[in-house]
Amino acid sequence: MSAFYNAFFAVLGACCFLCLYRVAFGPTPPDRAVGIDILGIVIVGLSALFSLITGKDYYMNIALAWALIAFIGTIALAKFLEGRSYDE
Numbered sequence: 182m183s184a185f186y187n188a189f190f191a192v193l194g195a196c197c198f199l200c201l202y203r204v205a206f207g208p209t210p211p212d213r214a215v216g217i218d219i220l221g222i223v224i225v226g227l228s229a230l231f232s233l234i235t236g237k238d239y240y241m242n243i244a245l246a247w248a249l250i251a252f253i254g255t256i257a258l259a260k261f262l263e264g265r266s267y268d269e
Contacts, residue, residue: 189230196223214258221251 200223203216225244232240 186230186234190227193223193227193230210262214255214262217258218251218255221247221255225251 197220200216200220204213204220207213207216225248228240228244228247232238232244
């Protein structure tokens with residue numbers, strides 16, 4: 182089972198680097214926003230994987246909080262890029 186977890190860590194690590202590349206060198210601001218959003222999803226996946234490995238449930242609490250904050254941040258960034266204010 183350890184090789185299974187190591188493979189998932191390797192895949193999620195590669196996804197992190199690809200998302201950071203998209204955030205750094207994205208040609209447009211929406212591309213960068215998508216990279217940040219996907220990076221949040223990858224971090225939630227890493228937290229869930231840590232929860233499976235250690236058997237501790239607080240990693241799932243971290244994953245849930247991170248997902249909610251990432252969602253709110255993505256909505257706020259989308260409204261900003263669209264040019265609307267926050268109260269519309």
